Amino acid sequence: MRFIHTADLHLDSPFLGLTSMPKPLWERVHSSTFTAFQKIVDDAIALKVDFILISGDIYDRDQQSIAATDFFIKQCERLNQAHIPVYLLYGNHDYQIVQDTGELPANVHIFGNRVTTTTLTLANHDSVAISGFSYDQRWIQEDQVQKYPSKRNETWHIGMLHGAVRQRQDNHYAPFTTDELIAKNYDYWALGHIHKHQFLNEKPPIVYSGNPQGRHKNEAGQHGYYLVESQGNKLVPQFKPIAEIEWISLTVNALSTSNLAEVERSLSQAIDGKLKNSPFQLVELTIANIEQLSPTIRHLLANGDVLEHLQDQNADNGKWWIYDLLLHQQNLLPSMTDLDEQYWQQAAQEVFTPANIAELTKSLARDADLAAKLTNLDLQQLKQATTQLLRRED
Known part of the structure; x- marks a missing residue:
């Protein structure tokens, strides 16, 4: 068995802060999320994979552009022509009530808003169970892993989950623990939401694919997808960098x-x-x-x-x-005493929190574009931008 695990495509990402670029370069940067997914589809067809998993945040926002949806449909149709199934779920950026999927080709399976399991049979007669769910709202604070079934008689069982490891606070993204995932006895967990590719566990593999294209400076380094192949009774992921x-x-x-x-x-x-x-x-x-x-x-x-x-x-x-x-x-901020610097750092920790940003976006509900931009900005970016403004005032 051979499949591709990807997530967090963020098609049509706005790439905020780069508007001073020359137009040809800006167009290259803006199209890079599209180019990355096209490369994934190219590789899937060339490698003749059995299927593709996309673990959430296909789009950068819940209201997708026509260009983004049209592009995604066309790429899925390419996979359809190559007889490659696609299994996807929606995350916190592109959350939606899953209903009619008529726009997408027949090879695409979308997981609904409750945990469900679908099964396919490969050419070698191996059976593969895949479990997952799509977000129906931006935040999901309840642990969803308890709703996933344990592995039964299938040859392989794969879990798809768009979420984050449980923290002491701010558990807004389907929080889980690694031990919970291991306890399901799955052969592979295809995770989404964190944009840096990484392993949370090796046996079985519990893996964040990261996003295939970094979107700002806090997403530096290589980005790509995982090619996963069966070797005996285990699944072995190999990272493939493709970022434009x-x-x-x-x-x-x-x-x-x-x-x-x-x-x-x-x-x-x-x-x-x-x-x-x-x-x-x-x-x-x-x-x-x-x-x-x-x-x-x-x-x-x-x-x-x-x-x-x-x-x-x-x-x-x-x-x-x-x-x-x-x-x-x-x-350091210019013309600041040590005491000033101390107060600034203390204030910044209290101000730049997910809860404060969420509250601010509520007040901007009438300006959907501005609210979306604030929601999508990294907290560190906001802090740095504010620091730069203070420097200019000096």
């Missing part, structure tokens, strides 16, 4: 010179040297040892002139683009 674009943070030392052209050339050369044979990279560049630079150049670095020039110079290099430039000394 990767996010990366680099730190380079400032060149000891007062010549701006030399500084910019050295920065570009340093990035080229560190990013050999990589997919296209969106770079957050930190410059260290800036005390070696003249006050004039430091000012040009701080006010964004150098960043803008580097972006213009490298817009067409096909390898990387700098989306942010930081100076090493900016780690």
Whole structure:
């Protein structure tokens, strides 16, 4: 048996904060979530997998664009023509009441809003049971694992779940414990919701596939899917990177010179040297040892002139683009005493919480687009953006 486990496609993700990009580059970035899933379908057909599992958040929001739904239907139809079944469930981003699925081709099975199990028989007569459910609301605080049946007589039993490990608080996403999953005696758990690919357990494999395309700097590194194959009486997952674009943070030392052209050339050369044979990279560049630079150049670095020039110079290099430039000394808020810094950090911990953001989005219910953007932003991103605003005020 051979199948693909993916999740969190987030088709049509808005890629907030990158609107200053040149149009061709922006179009490449914006289409990257589509490109990633198309690569998965390409691989599924080439490898002749038995089926594909998609564990939630196919779309980036509960109200999908026509472009996103049309694209997804066409990719599923490609799989249909190749006789590859698709088993999917909806997560907290694309939650919906599962009813008529007439738009999707016949090879697509959508799990309803209650835990159900479907069974298929492979060409070698192995039987495969697959259990899962779709979100019908953004938050599900109740543990759903107790509703999953234990393995019985099937050759293989696979669990699909879009959720997060139970925490002391903020258990909004179908919370579970690893021990609960192990107790079901399944052969594989195909998890979604966490965007970094990782194992929670090896025997049996309890696996987050991560999202196939990172959408912001907090989703750096390789992204892709898992190809899972049977070896004897066990299922063995292998990670396959496919992301069209990767996010990366680099730190380079400032060149000891007062010549701006030399500084910019050295920065570009340093990035080229560190990013050999990589997919296209969106770079957050930190410059260290800036005390070696003249006050004039430091000012040009701080006010964004150098960043803008580097972006213009490298817009067409096909390898990387700098989306942010930081100076090493900016780690702390300027002109703050130690006491001010302490109060700021304490206040930030109290303000930037999921509960506060949720409450804010309720008050913005009439502006659905703005509410969705706030909901989708990472808390760390919000904190960093606020910090940047305070720096500007200084």
